[in-house]
Amino acid sequence: MIDMTLRQTLLALQDEYISTLDTDALELWPEMFVEDCLYEIIPKENADLGLPAPVIYCDSKAMLRDRVVSLRNANIFQPAIYRHFISGLSFLTEADGTVEMRCSYLVINTSQLGQSTVYQTGRYHDVVVQRDGRWLFKSKRAIYDTSRIQTALAIPI
């Protein structure tokens, strides 16, 4: 059973994560990861079969920063609002300052015309570590159920 204080701390970390994305503070998003992190968005269909094909796969914080620079300066996509909701946070292991945790997520997309639709549901599989008093993601895998991605996926999940 995980300590309640730690549980509160890590729940706050998840809240900070989705808040960073939902407020378009993309430049702060890589700062929530360690340097040699793994960030991945992969369909459940592949994860279940042990197949590696991802939608996004970044194995360093530098790659996360590259994604942000590209989104800000190179890529063209419909401006839309994404809101993340998380639930069911559970803890798998805790040892030597490393915690493995999971939760469900829901992303609602609101188009410029004002229509809100479910964009994606899935599970975050996270490994977090403490560095200089701050919890950071060592690994974050967004394993999504909504296998048919509508139009495109620009903003990180």
Add this chain to the structure above:
Amino acid sequence: MTAPPLDLLQPDAPPTIVPPSPDGSRVPYSVFTSQAIYDREQERIFRGPTWSFLGLEAEIKQPGDFKSTFIGDTPVVMTRTEDGALAAWVNRCAHRGAMVCRQLRGNAASHACVYHQWRYDLEGNLYGVPFLRGLNGQAGMPADFDRSKNGLRKLRVESYAGLVFATFSETVEPLADYIGPVMGGFIDRIFHKPVAYLGCTRQFSNSNWKLYLENVKDPYHASLLHLFHTTFNIFRVGMKAHCVTDGRHGMHSIIMAIKEEQAETSEAYKEQKIRAFDSGFALEDDSILALVPEYEVMATNHIQPIFPQLVIQQIHNTLVARQLLPKGPNAFELVFHFFGYEDDTPEMRKLRIKQANLVGPAGYISMEDTEATELVQQGVVRDGRATSVIDMAKDAPEQSDTLITEKLIRSFWAGYSTLMGFEAADPFGAALA
């Protein structure tokens, strides 16, 4: 208040559809919106004299392995039989029409419809009918009921270099002839040794499937829509290009962008004041743009549509067989089948996965494509007789070494018109009415 004229109260007259111009350079927008045209495509193209891509042999390696997929919008299943051969059938029970196979993929020795347990072997032959002879002396099926005549609708199946295709047609030429020698050579370039399936991703677009085919036959847009190239100085108009069709019906094609050491065209861009050309950005981790030599020709991009359902793609070292599935006049789905080679080193396999960031729904150099096709779909509403203007490099039909051309699109529309029976002698409007 006077009543409106009577003709305004009449239902719409049957649509009279203007066919594309014979040279394929003027295409009426109704081809992207009309339900009547969509229905005709299902009959004349997807159930006509074409071979549709279903998947990779590497997805169904063991006897009994199967995958549910589509030809056009008809659900079909491809499977490997006990003797290792390939089979495909329409996923509809011969009894009352229910879908027999309800899973995306799996392994099964036979397939039974859940509704009344009619059971079929892997080739689609019916062998099990519960209460065939009735029960306790009561009547079952008629004595002349012939199981051999009530199997699943079987399709012709062939594979080319590990790519599985099927057709409804009894008369279409064998697959290798349908692909043709020119396109076959380019497929062999990629499929020159056994491949390993790495999983798939799916993307759904609210636009017509032919807009996507136009997109993969359109090298002109590459450096203009996808600014990742120019922002990070990757893919330049001045790269050596190779754009050709199959040279037969003109429906298959390839675009190759071939790497040259000194392709310096930033001046050309600046002169034309193309938006956002900016050499000030650099990737911190540029390994996603590595190009490990694997083939004789060092191409950064190999984009090869095999009409109607397949696009073979090599972009740097990431390899994909894209399956294009129409979902009504206003929607299509793309299924990206990622693959590598069986003999990949762990490093090479990792590079392929890393370079998956370039392609697919979140791809650095592809995420704009469905955006663009949806913008067309939204733009062409209500103006079915207005046409697109597809003229780039029209005066130089023999030119194949430039990316600034729309000749592959013109060739596609010319072939499409023939397949659809849009000849002047058979006005489409009359045929529909």
